[in-house]
Structure formats: structure tokens, C-alpha cells
Amino acid sequence: MKNIMLMISASTVLSVSSCSNYLDTEPIKETTVESTGKVIATAAEGESRMTSIYASFGGEYWQLDYFFNGDAQTDNSYAGSDNTQNFQQDEYRILSTNTNVSRDWGYIYDNINKCNFILNYIDEAKDLPAARKEEMIGEASLVRALNLFHAVQLWGDVPIATKAVVNVNQDNFDEVYPQLYPTRKPKAEVYAAIIADCETAIQKAPASTYKFRANKGAANALLAKVYATKDNPDWGKVKQYCDAVLAGGYTLLANYDNLFDTAHEGNSESIWEANGEGWGSPIGAWGTSMFYGTDWKKFMTPSNDLIQTFANEGDVVREKSSIIRKEVSWTDNYWASANYPFAYKMRITDGKQNFYLLRLADIMLIKAEALAQTEDIEGAMALVNQVRARVELPKISAANKANALDLILKERKMELAFEGHRWFDLKRTGKAIEILSKQKDGNGVILPYAGNLNQNRLLWPVPQTKKDANPNLTQNPGY
Template sequence: MRHTIIKINGTALWGALLMLALSGCTKLLDKKPITQVVTPNASDSSVTLTGAQSLLQGVYGAFKGAGYGPGIEVNVFDRINNGDVMSDNCYAGGDNQDNIAQDNFTFNSLNSNITRDWSDYYSVIGAANNALFQVAASKDPSLTADMKSQILGQIKFMRAFEYFDLVRLWGAVPLVINPIDASSSESLIKSSGGLRSPVDSVFAAILSDLWAAKGTVIDPGVDPSKYTVTKGVVNALLAKVYATKAPINWDSVAYYCDQVIPHYRLMPRYADLFDINHKDNSESIWEITYDGYSSSVGNWVPSLFQGAGYKKFMTPTNDLVKAFNAEGDTARLNASITFVNYGWPDKYWTTPTNYPVMSKYTDPNNGYNDMYMIRLADILLLRAEAYNNKSDLANAALMVNQVRARAKIGPVVAASQADMTLAIDNERRLELAFEGQRWFDLLRTGRAKAVMNAQKDASGNTLYNVQDFRLLFPVPQTQIDLNPLLTQNTGY
């Protein structure tokens, strides 16, 4: 099929939240899309081709945080905070008490980070829902069926991406994909997410959006911008969803990884992935693009996490540095961590003249660094997991060794399936450090509590006592106060 490329540069457009409680799930490897239809009113059919393109631009803008809207924090800053600081990769750093509470697993429903994230996810989802409703209703003949379906597919993918984070962080959450009824306070509460849908229903909605998107978006390589949603991007997320949704369907993980891998190739040099001269590179599957502070939106997030001068919002752990050193992995260590002279010790690092800071992103001062949402090494290592779960250690090793060879370290050594499981886990940790992946990997493999409770400070003291209920966030108290139909997660 010939596609017209829909460009995505533009400013954020904020929309209303919508809701639908979807139920049921599927274990099929691949499936014809189940379209989530919102029946338009006649008055909503006036969106033109230009208007539809602007709506699409608005969703991309909301996702990335154009104008420093919600996406800049929930999809970038807090992706690292939730994915690395809550894991064995980083300590909180700095003096922000909400960050420290997340690091120490002492957070509650008043934590401002958690409150912000809930709100920001639904703000981006609201922009997507508003755009979907209006584009689907358009009667403009200039908006061809192909262009319309391509736009709708990209938007559905971004909605699915946000729900994937929500369900992993909170479990059951409101499914908001229908127009809000604001005719009364009671109907507003009900239609804006009064009830939390079961986890299986949330995953069913995610898969429905992704199946729909897969059939309509463009092929990989058609658009040089790696922020444009393509079939490669959708298939990569499908692989990650199937590696997370219980029970894990390893056949589906393998299938979708195999749809992705031929279209991308690893960058020859690991460090080049994170400078500003290799944007939209061969390894990138989906990345948020930033154009610097002088443009409409720059990526200010790396400046908060890395560099000397003051203590940043995350500190690499003793355990992570030991893991790099145990592998002799100097290439990825040196590309990820720099040791600086801060001038003060703490309980984590007692030598202040040799204090680690993240240095993975090379432009913390001007805002040009892009942020990877998905890249090939992630998918190669997922494919290795799928091979290993079929007891195919040889092919699992082939996947892992592609990643290790780029890091200039020797082939993986694993004599059993259990050994290979731990080897892949460690490889993902070192390869994807500071990219917001680690905590989600620990959750989906069932290792989060054991790994975190084994962590020690610089003096050998146990750092954490993670309880089962803390593997999920609490529903923000502000949301429960506004909506008495919302229930709280157990333990909070």
C-alpha cells in the first residue's frame, strides 16, 4: 500500500478525557484489530485535513511535552525516576523527599511525583482521545481513507503506550476512551474514570489499539524521523506487552521481535547512541526528538540527572558499578557513568572525590538530546528471553552476543536455562541503564522484591524492606478525594 507520510512537528493540543471499560483478553498470536469506535455526532464532522494533521501534531506534542507540558515529566523525567531510581540501578540523589520516598519504598498516596504521573498520563490520553474522536468524524474528502487510518493508528499507538505504563505502575486503572459527559457532577465523575478496570481489561484495550495501529501506520524507513510511529514501533511494543502480560506468551514475544529485528541494526559504537550527532540512527526504533531550548521544546531532563556542581536527582548505585566491573564492561560503564569530585560523602558513596553521576546523555546544557523509548538492543534481548524460555540456549546466546560484541566483551557463558535467564537479565541491566527499563524488567520477571531487598549501602547495611503491596503505586489521594468511586490499592 502506498502511504502519505503524516508529519508530526507541531505544538501541543490538550483534549478532554474519555472513557470506556473494556473487558476480556486474547491469547492469539496475531489478530484482526478490534476497533474501539466512538460514534461521532453530526456537529463533530467538520475537521479538515489540516485540522486532522494539527490534532495528530498535538498528540505528539503532548507526549513529548511541547511547551513543557505533561509529557516531558511523565514520559522522560519520571521514566528514569520510576524505571531506574526505584530499581537497583540508582539512588534518589539530591534532597527531594518525594524522590527519596520512591527510592526507599516509603511513598504513600500523597507523594507528589505519583500524583503528577497519574494526572500527566491521563492528560496525554485525553489529547489522544479528543483527536481520535474528531479525526474519525471528519467528512473532509481531502482526508483520504488511507491518511485518516494512518493518523488514527499513530494516535492509538500513543494511547496504548501510556496505558502500558499505567497498568504496570498501578495495576487496575480507569479505561478512559469515550467522551466525558459533563452534564452533571455525577455523570462527570462516572465518565471520567470512576471505576478501575481489571488488569486483563486494560491489556485488552492496549492490544486492541496496537493491533489497529499495526494495520495502518507506515513501514519502517519510510519516514527518516524515528519519532514517527511505524509498523516497526508498533511491533516492538507488542513484543514488550506480550513479555509483560501474565501469563507471558513467549510465542507472541518471538513473533513480534522477529517482525522488528530485520529492519534495524545496532550502532557500531555504544557511546554514539547518546550524543546529538546520531539522532534517528539505525538502532533507534522509537525516540522522542528534541530541538534544544531555543526551539519550542528542549530536553531539560538530562541536566537534572547528570553533571557536577550540585547533587543530581539520581546517583548510580554501588551494585550497578560492580556489575559493570564484573563484566569488564568499560565501554558501557564509561559511556554511562562519570566519577566527579562533589566534595561531600554520603551513606551510598563514602569517597566524595570519586562520586558517580550519570553521563549517558552528552548535551545536558542545551536540550538537544533525544530520548529512546525503544531501541533494537532491547528487542534483541527480549528475543533472547523468548529463545531461552523454549530451552534454545544456542539461539539465545546468539542474540545476547550481538549486544555484548558491540560492548567489546566476550560471549555469554550460561550452562543452563537458569544461568541464561540471569545472564540476559544482567545484560539488559547494563545495556539499558538510565533508560527507564530496569524496574519494569524486575517486575515482569518477578524478581523485584528479592533483588531490591538484597541491596546494601557502602558499609554493607541493608537498604530496603520492600513489601509486596509496594510493587504497585497507590492511587493518588487527590483523585480519590475528587472521585469517591475510585478504590485504593491494597496496603495503602
């Protein structure tokens, strides 16, 4: 017989009277414990927990918000569709009551909590081979690191959740209180936790050939991005982990469009990808319909600026793979209905669209940035030109460090459009306000909301619903 064990508040530690989540905050969750007293008693239960971790990539954060947050808040795209919460994001006027922000906090910490069940309790599964336990710890560590990396980039200081609490009583309340009512930790501590999880994954996760699972190559790649993103980047570490990736046997696909057509899943450029397996599978890739199709106005409408950037560079190959035009029944302030653009990298509508969490070109350009930052301009541009050669663009050179960094940032804009990177790239490089405050429409007029962006708006507000539920959470400046 299973007994339901509940996460409860201080006022109900001694008497459980409801199965509801009293605090409505993360990472507090409800779970079940076998009659043995173990959270994960068998190998089957452990594997089920692992499946739930990967199924999170079929959820709303990774299918929709991951892409929208990374591109629609930038010069790559407009909000599109008709959701007022998304317009707040696009126009840098987010409120602490924004439901997209609240749900993303919830999704991220729910994903982390799923990882914590494995990390805290997988050793209880006595019929699970030790080698598989170690592998699962490596996988869960990397997925937890990935989610926490997104959290710290979105909100700055954030809670570090490491325990999946399954019971609260007089004896353990002091121990579990920090998980029930977490405080925000300084970014330096958050990055240290992310790095520690990645290092665990390097030791224990599956080999790099397992591209649909959290793997060693992905741990190296994520570490490279983490060291490039944290305050006071460590460019030596960035180069170290980029080199570990580059030594892993990855190669750029010869045909750029093959990256997105689902006929080349798990390809030589892929480091880690979410594996859409159709409806009814753990990852039924429904998110494609949010960006592509003429049945209703879609999210993440390509911007005039991005299309002009492709045109200025003569980048026909990447534009064709990134944007498709259709006749639609609606009009807006940006595009005519007869030739309306859609983001096109997510294009397969049968639930089988894969998408990349990490791929080689991203890491090559991160290494190029590290080389430029350490004054190896020639080496930096050699990597940029490898990426450009794949899409039949001529070689370019940089006059100095600043010029090289600008060229690398523009290359990332074209190479990684609609893959969820641009907002974080602009913030990481300190270029967000400079570039986004000058966004223009198709007539060359500065967009009316471009001036809304300021230093405070580079971070999201802590959701008001979470603050109401947890008195230990503080708010970001400006909200």
C-alpha cells in the first residue's frame, strides 16, 4: 500500500488535512512513498523518475517560453500573437504579476525538483545496478544545472534547491525549512552550484554519443557557456571546456538546413537535443504550432531588423532556413498579410520536431569570443569563418578586439536565430541596452517601446505569487 506524504507549511506540520500544495511555491511538491518507506524503491521507479525529467522538455517552458524568452525580447522578433503577457515581455514593461514569468519560475523549479528526487533517493533502489545509478546521477545533475542556469540568467539571485522534501515533521522541520521557504542566493553561489553539477555530469553522465540524453559532451559545453556568462567571466575556463567539446568528434553539418528538418536527428553537430517522438510520447513536440502556421497569428514574428541583417550580409542560406513567408488573414504594424514571415526552425507539425539544447556552432562561436577577449583576434576570426563557410559566406577579418566581438555577436545572431540565445547573448556581452534601445520598424523609425529597456529590466521580477507564498523572497530593483 502506498502512503501519500505531503509537503506542508509551518502551521500544519503536526496535522495533515489536505492534499493541496498549501504554499503554492517551489520546490515544494507532493510525492508518494512505498510501504517500504523508500521514495524510489525499485529500478522501475527510478527509471520512471528519469523519464519524468526528460518529459519536462515537452512542457511549456522548453516548448514555447525557451524560444520566446530568448528571441522575442530582442531585435530578432516581435511578440506576435495576441497575449498581453507576451507583449509585456517584448516591450520591456513586465509586471511582477505577469503570468508567463510566474509560470516559468514554477516550471524551472519543478524541473529541478524532479532532478532532486533522483539525486536524493536513487541509492534506495536496491535492484538498480550501481553503474546505472551513477549514470542517472550524472544525467539529473546536468538537467538541474541547465535549469538553474536559465533561472540565474532570468532573475539574477535565485534559490538553490537541492532537496526533494517528502515529509515534514517536528524532527526534520529545521532541516527542511530552507527548502520550504527558500531564500535567494547570490549569483556567485548559484554559479558555483551550476558548475559543481556540471562537473558531476562530466564524471558520471553517459558518453557524448548519447545525444538525446544529458551527456558528458553537453556538460563540457554548458560549462563553457557558464564560465562565459557569470560575472567576471573566466575566459581560460571557457577555452578549456570549448576545447574539450571540439575534441569530442563533433563536426558542422555540411547543409545548414539539415539541422532542422528532422531527417538528421542526432547528427554530427548535435551535442544535446530534445527528442520529439510524436504525440503520446514523453516529448510530443507541440511547440512548433506556436511559431509556424496560418491558422492563427503566431508567437515570435521575425523582425525587420533580423531580415535586414540577413540581407546586409547576403546570408541567403540561413535566412531561408530560419524564416518562411506565407499569405495570412491578419495584418499588423510590421508586415503585410500577403507575405508574412514566420520563424521556421521549428517546422515539423506531427509532434516529432527535435530542438537543440546545445550544438557545435554555438560552442565554436563561444570559443571565438574567448579568443577575442584574450587578444587572439586571428584565432577568433578563423572560427567565425568556419561557421560562415558552411553557409557560403566570404571570410571576414577584424581590426581589433572590439570589432571582433561585434562581428562574433552578429554571427551568433544569424547562426542561432530562433534557438533561444539572443537575449542572453546581449545581456552577457553588455550590449543589450545599446542595441535594443535602437530597434527600428520597417520604415527605419525607432520602435516606441525600445526606450523602456533599462538596467533593471535586464532581470525579470520575482513573481508576486511566489513572494506572497514565501516571505523570504525579495524583489528585484525596479519592480
